[in-house]
Amino acid sequence: MTVGLLNDWACMVLMMIGLYTVIARPNLVKKLIGLSIFQVSVFLLYISMGKVSGGTAPILSEGIEVYSNPLPHVLILTAIVVGIATLSLGLALVVRIGEAYDTIEEDEIIERDLVND
Amino acid sequence: MTEIADIVLLILMIVLAVAISRMHNLFMAAMMMGIFSFLSAIIFTLLDAVDVAFTEAAVGAGVSTVLLLGTLSLTTREEKVAPKNNALALLVVLITGSALIYGTLDMPMFGDPNAPVHQHVADRYIEKSGEEMGIPNIVTSVLASYRGYDTLGEVTVIFTAGVGVILLLGYIWRKEDEQ
Numbered sequence: 001m002t003v004g005l006l007n008d009w010a011c012m013v014l015m016m017i018g019l020y021t022v023i024a025r026p027n028l029v030k031k032l033i034g035l036s037i038f039q040v041s042v043f044l045l046y047i048s049m050g051k052v053s054g055g056t057a058p059i060l061s062e063g064i065e066v067y068s069n070p071l072p073h074v075l076i077l078t079a080i081v082v083g084i085a086t087l088s089l090g091l092a093l094v095v096r097i098g099e100a101y102d103t104i105e106e107d108e109i110i111e112r113d114l115v116n117d
Numbered sequence: 118m119t120e121i122a123d124i125v126l127l128i129l130m131i132v133l134a135v136a137i138s139r140m141h142n143l144f145m146a147a148m149m150m151g152i153f154s155f156l157s158a159i160i161f162t163l164l165d166a167v168d169v170a171f172t173e174a175a176v177g178a179g180v181s182t183v184l185l186l187g188t189l190s191l192t193t194r195e196e197k198v199a200p201k202n203n204a205l206a207l208l209v210v211l212i213t214g215s216a217l218i219y220g221t222l223d224m225p226m227f228g229d230p231n232a233p234v235h236q237h238v239a240d241r242y243i244e245k246s247g248e249e250m251g252i253p254n255i256v257t258s259v260l261a262s263y264r265g266y267d268t269l270g271e272v273t274v275i276f277t278a279g280v281g282v283i284l285l286l287g288y289i290w291r292k293e294d295e296q
Contacts, residue, residue: 003120003227009218010127016214017134023210024203027196029143029188033150036181037134040157043173044127047166052235053228057165058243060253066230068165069239070255076169077260078271084176084184085278091188092285098192099288105197 007048014041026106028094032087039083046072046079123163130156141196147185154178168256 018041021034050072058070098104101112133153140146154177161170225232242255242263250258260268 003123005221005224005226006124007127007227008221008224010124010131012214012217012221013131014127014134015217016210017131017138019213020206020210021138024206025138025196027143029185029192030146030196033137033146033185036150036177037137037153040130040153040173040177043169044157044160047161047164047169048227049224049232049234050166051164051228052230055165055228055230057167058255059167060243060247060255067243067255069235070242070259071239072234073166073169073256074259074264076166077172077256078267080169080172080176081271082274084181085275087181088184089278089281089285091184092282095188095191096285096288104192108197 008045011041011045011048014038014044026108028097028104028106029091031106032090032094035090036083036087039079043076043079046076119163123160126156126160126163130160141198142194143189143196144186144194147182147189150185151178151182154181168254 015038018034018036018038021037022031025031025034050069052066052068055066055068056064058067058073060067094104097109101109103109103112130153133149133156137146137149137153140149154173158170158174158178161167161173225234242259246255246258246263247253250262252258
């Protein structure tokens with residue numbers, strides 16, 4: 001059984017589910033969860049690019065000839081850690097918005113802004 | 118065998134993502150995000166990215182779930198039920214998705230050893246990093262030594278985010294002290 005491009009397509013579908021959650025859901029925490037789904041799909045896309053058929057994890061040992069590409073792994077390690085930094089900053093902003101507006105629903109926040117103007 | 122497990126796990130992840138997107142209880146959505154991250158960690162292990170897998174399991178499933186739950190305890194647990202389905206957003210997503218899938222048609226096949234991504238510096242790291250760095254894990258050698266400056270930049274990003282979070286939430290703590 002060959003995977004072919006199925007991995008890439010699954011990543012794209014996941015990415016679009018994340019994007020839809022970010023655009024269509026008014027709740028700010030839900031938007032950040034959608035952003036996390038989007039992020040994980042990008043990680044999967046990169047990692048599946050680095051896979052070599054018949055290869056093994058890029059840890060040097062005797063008697064192994066074929067290793068998977070270590071460079072996408074390095075990139076994605078960095079991306080995961082930066083992702084958690086942006087997520088924590090976003091969540092802190094949501095907490096502050098919740099304090100100031102008593103709601104974290106986007107449409108209610110816009111309504112309140114219009115009333116204040 | 119690996120291929121079948123990979124496809125089954127990806128289908129499971131898509132089902133889970135749709136469920137998370139449709140769910141109105143944010144507490145449940147946060148817990149499901151933890152499961153989602155663990156599933157992706159299993160796929161990373163299958164695709165030979167063991168370092169990425171344990172980082173995702175620790176950071177993606179552990180720390181981010183804790184952060185989400187903390188936010189929910191400070192705000193609300195329930196999402197307001199939106200009555201309408203957003204047709205415009207669905208249209209935008211479908212167009213973007215079909216463009217992206219059209220773009221993947223030019224991508225090399227899964228696991229192809231002749232793919233462009235394997236043709237440049239990766240071989241040099243695999244051949245030389247063992248004797249140059251003296252540690253068997255190539256990912257560690259690249260992350261901590263060859264591309265050490267990038268990792269320093271990453272630490273700067275985390276530091277900045279940490280300062281930002283303290284500045285944003287410090288206001289709430291100050292207000293509680295005054296009361």
